[in-house]
Amino acid sequence: MTRLLSPTRKLYWADAYRRRFTARVVERREGRRPAVALNRTLFYPTGGGQPHDTGRLGEARVLDVVEENGVIYHILDADPGHADELAGEIDWPRRWDHMQQHSGQHLLSAAFLTLLDRPTIGFHLSPDSVTIDLPGPPPDAQDAARVLDFVQAVMAEDRPIHSYQVDEEDIDAIPLRKKPAVSGRVRVVEIENLDWSACGGTHVRSTAQIGSLIITRLERRGANTRVHFLCGGRAHRDHRRRLDVTRRLMDILTTGLEDLPAAVEQRRDEALNVQKKLRRLEKRLMELEAAALLTQAKPIGRARFVERRVMSDDANAMQKLMRGLLAHENVVALLSWQGGQTRWSLGHSLGSDLDLRQLMPALRDIPGVRGGGGPDLIQGVAADQETIQQIKSHLLAWLAEAETSFHF
Ligand SMILES: [Zn+2]
CATH class of the missing domain: 3.30.980.10 (Threonyl-trna Synthetase; Chain A, domain 2)
Known part of the structure; x- marks a missing residue:
């Protein structure tokens, strides 16, 4: 039969500023986290939106405080011993x-x-x-x-x-x-x-x-x-x-408090304008680089073949240059880029007869080569620059064959 305990006296109601007290133990619960109920306490239990107090009871730390039917239980990190009376102190800053x-x-x-x-x-x-x-x-x-x-x-x-x-x-x-x-x-x-x-x-x-x-x-x-x-x-x-x-x-921003929002807004607008201008210049640069590359292109039938290793910190530089090259007619381009790994991109602007995906099975047979794409553009990764040369050999052989079949 469970003995009914009388409600714990709430000392924190009488004086919310009191930090230390002594009280008689009225119930002990054993376990990994022992708990005790006292005849009176300064420890506030979680309730009414306010979290519980923490602190010390005897030698033990009070981890949690809960109220069950008016009885307040102090959940401890260790057994508080067998004394009938315990001294407690709440964590005052909390x-x-x-x-x-x-x-x-x-x-x-x-x-x-x-x-x-x-x-x-x-x-x-x-x-x-x-x-x-x-x-x-x-x-x-x-x-x-x-x-x-x-x-x-x-x-x-x-x-x-x-x-x-x-x-x-x-x-x-x-x-x-x-x-x-x-x-x-x-x-x-x-x-x-x-x-x-x-x-x-x-x-x-x-x-x-x-x-x-x-x-x-x-x-x-x-x-x-x-x-x-x-x-x-x-x-x-x-x-x-x-x-x-x-x-x-x-x-x-070397400005006063009141001018701070305007100063930030001005810097943001400036940065956006610079970005826009930079994108325009990059595009123009790629167009010029593509045009320069095409003057050295190697003719294969009516195709103009361009090969280039892209040197840039910009991971998208290869894609940008490829777009610049394919804006011209009858171009076949093989580009590679050395970042963390070697990337390659292969595109053409010869028209709909030619499907680069036909090359993929042969390319996948080269160790370290992975990739895929559409009829006009395939791309992927390779083991190193030597591998890129193997891709090139396959491409040129395939192009020569395509030239005879399609008479481009
Ligand atoms: Zn309240």
């Missing part, structure tokens, strides 16, 4: 961060409701993001600015944040932002005379301790909006990071 983000969330939700009549329908807090969800599309920049001005003003007022228990029958007297999901006694967190929330979380003493609050992104999610925001230390670190980045950009 808790303080959660308090700043959670109180900031209450204030931001109150601002969206008060100014824009937008209720909060979701709250998420994790090490790398804090968000609330609102119904409807993202507010425009002006409305978002009004919300932030409101938040800033309430933080400057240093309004106290209280928490207290209210009996179920008295709850209607409290103007809660949202009806509580649980029945029975309700814990209310109040930003004095501004916002009343049914909430079990840990909060800072007053709005000034939220430190600062910034909205980093308004994300449309289906019919709703996800507001990404940061409070306190997180907002401060984010602010510093953005300052560093903008300062570096200002140095690189």
Whole structure:
């Protein structure tokens, strides 16, 4: 028979700033990750959008904290020993961060409701993001600015944040932002005379301790909006990071903050124009190179045969030159390019009688040669430049034969 434990006393409700405590062990669970329940605790269990605390209990590290029917279990990395009483200490920087983000969330939700009549329908807090969800599309920049001005003003007022228990029958007297999901006694967190929330979380003493609050992104999610925001230390670190980045950009572009977008836009347009010009010049260069190559072409029947090893850092140079060559009539061209491996390309502009794919079976018999393509152009890889010469021999023999059959 399972013994029913009384609910764990939540010391973090009485004082969210307390870091150390001692408590009596009321249950132990063995296993790879041992767990203990205590008669009272400062460790906040995951719930209400706020993640659990971590810290130490005896000699063990607290990895996770979960609540089951009012009993809080501390999941540990090691057995805490057999002592009846354990001393605990929470990881304060983590808790303080959660308090700043959670109180900031209450204030931001109150601002969206008060100014824009937008209720909060979701709250998420994790090490790398804090968000609330609102119904409807993202507010425009002006409305978002009004919300932030409101938040800033309430933080400057240093309004106290209280928490207290209210009996179920008295709850209607409290103007809660949202009806509580649980029945029975309700814990209310109040930003004095501004916002009343049914909430079990840990909060800072007053709005000034939220430190600062910034909205980093308004994300449309289906019919709703996800507001990404940061409070306190997180907002401060984010602010510093953005300052560093903008300062570096200002140095690189030698411009002031306000002129930064225009300066970037100007550089982008310039780069696009240069790219366009470069492409035109490359095309022209290939045309000239193709024309120069054709003056040295070897006649085979009416065909003009061109062979060339392409020297370029540009992997597409071979294709560009091939296009330049095949723009002329009666050309047969064999090009190769040495990058990581030897590539070859074989094309002709002799008309529809000639199908280069007929050559492929013979070429595939040469060790190291792979490839394929269409009637006018085949390409692939080869072992080395010697192999390219073997491809050339096959091509010339095949061309001589084709000349007799087709009289080109
Ligand atoms: Zn809350």
